Amino acid sequence: MGSEGPKAITIHVTGFKKFLGVSENPTEKIANNLKSYVEKRGLPPGLTLGSCTVLETAGEGAKSQLYEVLESSVASGDKNSNGTVVWLHLGVNSGATKFAIERQAVNEAHFRCPDQLGWQPQRLPIVVEDGSILKTKETSCSTESIFKSLKNRGFDVVQSDDAGRFVCNYVYYHSLRFAEQKGHKSLFVHVPLFSKIDEDTQMQFVVSILEAIAATC
Numbered sequence: 001m002g003s004e005g006p007k008a009i010t011i012h013v014t015g016f017k018k019f020l021g022v023s024e025n026p027t028e029k030i031a032n033n034l035k036s037y038v039e040k041r042g043l044p045p046g047l048t049l050g051s052c053t054v055l056e057t058a059g060e061g062a063k064s065q066l067y068e069v070l071e072s073s074v075a076s077g078d079k080n081s082n083g084t085v086v087w088l089h090l091g092v093n094s095g096a097t098k099f100a101i102e103r104q105a106v107n108e109a110h111f112r113c114p115d116q117l118g119w120q121p122q123r124l125p126i127v128v129e130d131g132s133i134l135k136t137k138e139t140s141c142s143t144e145s146i147f148k149s150l151k152n153r154g155f156d157v158v159q160s161d162d163a164g165r166f167v168c169n170y171v172y173y174h175s176l177r178f179a180e181q182k183g184h185k186s187l188f189v190h191v192p193l194f195s196k197i198d199e200d201t202q203m204q205f206v207v208s209i210l211e212a213i214a215a216t217c
Helices: 026-041 060-076 145-152 165-182 199-216
Strands: 007-015 046-057 084-092 097-103 104-105 136-140 155-159 185-191
Touching: 007 060, 007 155, 007 165, 026 046, 026 084, 026 155, 026 165, 026 185, 026 199, 046 060, 046 199, 060 084, 060 145, 060 165, 084 199, 097 145, 136 165, 136 185, 145 155, 145 199, 185 199
Parallel strands: 007 046, 007 084, 084 185, 097 155
Antiparallel strands: 097 185, 104 136
């Protein structure tokens, strides 16, 4: 029972491109700039920032891209093959003034407007073989511990059980399902627009989430 050092954990991050009503998606900028931001700031021992990918804001039409991104972590072996792999998905809630840690996703695609590829499902199951559109999948990340860590750092953050029924929930449901199958973990976090919480604060927040996930997984 000696000191084994910090546990190896790799966190992959995704953001989204623009979509109807949001011409500049803050999560696209965060995902694109996170690597360089982390290089300057540094991360705790054992924590590695993996891929940072910007996804098309689309459901069914972009599903193959999503799975390519998810499968890439398996194919690469993540170098830390005996460590934990976590997917952190970032999405924007244009009406929000706080950050939101999403605890679950629902097996329902009900898009209030067409996605960027023109798809607008109404009350469809995301994964037909999973059955009812009421079925939920919960993250295995310790959302309560992550929430407390972020609150203690002074961030305006809440926990949520409703990630909506648009592309964010669609991606989260697929990611949680993939994580279950591969022994990974997945977490979705909604952020406000930069006009509500500025870019630098949001970058600090995302790095703080990485650190909080590493400390609790």
